[in-house]
Amino acid sequence: MTAINYLSNLAIPFTILLILTYGLVEKNKVFDTFLDGAKEGIEIVVKIFPTLIGLFVAIGALRCSGILDFVIKLICPIINFLKIPTEIMPLAILRPISGSASIAIGSDIMTQYGVDSKIGLIASTIMGSTETTLYTIAVYTSVVGVKKIRFVLAAALIGDLVGMVSSVIIWNFMS
Amino acid sequence: MLNIIWPVFIIISFIYAILNGRASEVNNSVFESTKSAVELSISLLGTICLWNGIMQIASKTSIVKHLSKILNPIMKKLFPDIKKEEKVHEEITMNIIANIMGLGNAATPLGLKAMKSMQKKNNDKNKLSNSMAIFIVLNTASIQLIPTTVIAIRSSLGSTNPTAMIVPVWIATICAAIAAVLSAKLLMKKF
Numbered sequence: 001m002t003a004i005n006y007l008s009n010l011a012i013p014f015t016i017l018l019i020l021t022y023g024l025v026e027k028n029k030v031f032d033t034f035l036d037g038a039k040e041g042i043e044i045v046v047k048i049f050p051t052l053i054g055l056f057v058a059i060g061a062l063r064c065s066g067i068l069d070f071v072i073k074l075i076c077p078i079i080n081f082l083k084i085p086t087e088i089m090p091l092a093i094l095r096p097i098s099g100s101a102s103i104a105i106g107s108d109i110m111t112q113y114g115v116d117s118k119i120g121l122i123a124s125t126i127m128g129s130t131e132t133t134l135y136t137i138a139v140y141t142s143v144v145g146v147k148k149i150r151f152v153l154a155a156a157l158i159g160d161l162v163g164m165v166s167s168v169i170i171w172n173f174m175s
Numbered sequence: 176m177l178n179i180i181w182p183v184f185i186i187i188s189f190i191y192a193i194l195n196g197r198a199s200e201v202n203n204s205v206f207e208s209t210k211s212a213v214e215l216s217i218s219l220l221g222t223i224c225l226w227n228g229i230m231q232i233a234s235k236t237s238i239v240k241h242l243s244k245i246l247n248p249i250m251k252k253l254f255p256d257i258k259k260e261e262k263v264h265e266e267i268t269m270n271i272i273a274n275i276m277g278l279g280n281a282a283t284p285l286g287l288k289a290m291k292s293m294q295k296k297n298n299d300k301n302k303l304s305n306s307m308a309i310f311i312v313l314n315t316a317s318i319q320l321i322p323t324t325v326i327a328i329r330s331s332l333g334s335t336n337p338t339a340m341i342v343p344v345w346i347a348t349i350c351a352a353i354a355a356v357l358s359a360k361l362l363m364k365k366f
Binding site for chain 2: 004005007008009011012015016018019020022023026028030033034035036037038039040041042044045048049051052053054055056057058059060061062063064065066067070097098101103104106107110111115116120121124125126127128129130131133136137139140141143144145146147148149150151152154155156158159160161162163164166167170171174
């Protein structure tokens with residue numbers, strides 16, 4: 001547990017250290033390059049801002065109307081079987097479909113149940129370990145114009161499911 | 176996709192709320208939600224700008240090229256049809272490493288290039304080849320060293336330890352990738 005925490009805390013400083021050293025050794029204009037990248041960061045956030053506003057309103061309405069709790073109760077028996085906490089389900093369903101929707105629903109879950117609670121940590125781990133599967137498949141197949149994608153969607157979704165179940169198992173084990 | 180999901184979510188919630196006498200809750204939530212979206216975006220701004228800057232430095236160095244050599248041993252197992260000397264071999268390894276480092280801007284163009292190179296050697300242009308399929312599956316598994324966006328969200332929500340899930344993310348993402356590739360290899364024989 002402490003070793004895992006220590007490693008987690010080391011990951012970012014180590015990565016930055018490695019990249020800056022590389023930049024210096026290869027004689028790049030490190031700070032100018034940094035500024036270029038940081039500027040692009042502003043554009044990224046500005047670009048997703050309208051999406052986030054729209055989705056936060058939709059997800060806030062879902063939760064406040066009580067319909068989210070109703071749906072969660074409805075699908076409870078199925079997911080109890082997979083041992084995924086019901087609170088996580090909205091994220092698990094939306095994660096492969098939309099990146100910005102999962103940011104909205106993920107932060108909603110973390111606010112609702114506590115960012116450092118077990119539910120909050122599971123939600124964080126799911127968000128970090130899975131990808132917007134449907135979007136990725138669409139981009140990579142459309143560039144070559146292939147229509148028959150064979151087993152790709154099935155395999156990718158199996159991967160997502162295993163990622164989600166492992167996130168739950170890890171935090172059950174750590175707490 | 177969101178053109179359908181978004182309005183449906185809102186319409187259903189509003190009707191459900193009105194029928195259940197929760198109109199005032201929903202009314203308040205509309206304004207609360209826009210406020211949290213603004214707050215989240217502002218705190219995302221800091222982390223994402225910092226990280227994007229650092230990653231811009233990484234993309235100017237040859238770090239991705241150097242690191243992509245570590246993949247050589249598993250490349251043969253993943254892509255038996257692709258020889259080490261081919262250009263596409265390098266495109267694939269560099270795409271995977273760029274993804275792992277979170278260099279989205281660099282990873283996607285490399286990945287699309289790799290797809291085009293593989294399509295040239297593909298016999299049935301309408302159907303993904305085995306290598307192309309495995310490559311897409313790997314990209315959907317998103318093995319990522321530093322899950323920046325989640326860290327930014329966690330710190331904006333006042334977490335006492337925003338990076339606590341980094342190692343758990345590594346474990347979960349590797350399990351997911353192995354499961355995805357293994358099921359792809361199994362399904363490949365039948366479909």
